[in-house]
Amino acid sequence: MDDNHVVVITTTDSEDAAGTLAKAVVEARLAACVQISGPVRSVYRWDGEVADDREWQLWIKTAYDRVDELTEFIRARHTYDVPEVLALPVLGGNPDYLAWVTEQTRP
Secondary structure, three states: OOOOEEEEEEEEOOHHHHHHHHHHHHHOOOOOEEEEEEEEEEEEEEOOEEEEEEEEEEEEEEEHHHHHHHHHHHHHHOOOOOOOOEEEEOOOOOHHHHHHHHHHOOO
16 A cells, blocks of 8 residues: 555636646645546535536645645635545555656655
8 A cells, every 4th residue: 555645636616727726736846747627517515505516626646745735725726615625545556656746746
């Protein structure tokens, strides 16, 4: 098991916002790579009502020790009141790729 890497997922309300956020986290060395998927359909409860919206999903590859700073970075720059930030553990993978992720996320 690899406990040094995670994939962080968040969503935005537009493709432009997703691209801006993706570039910012990579430039800040909080992520090695971000993949943007979308639009995706999100159904959720907010302010007592069920919403059904189009969103763009960001898959952020990073080192585990960067998650807290990445979370705060996203929260400070996101347009949502409560942005989704989920860190999913990486259970394994290409060792060369994982080494690259670590290298790219060093300040």
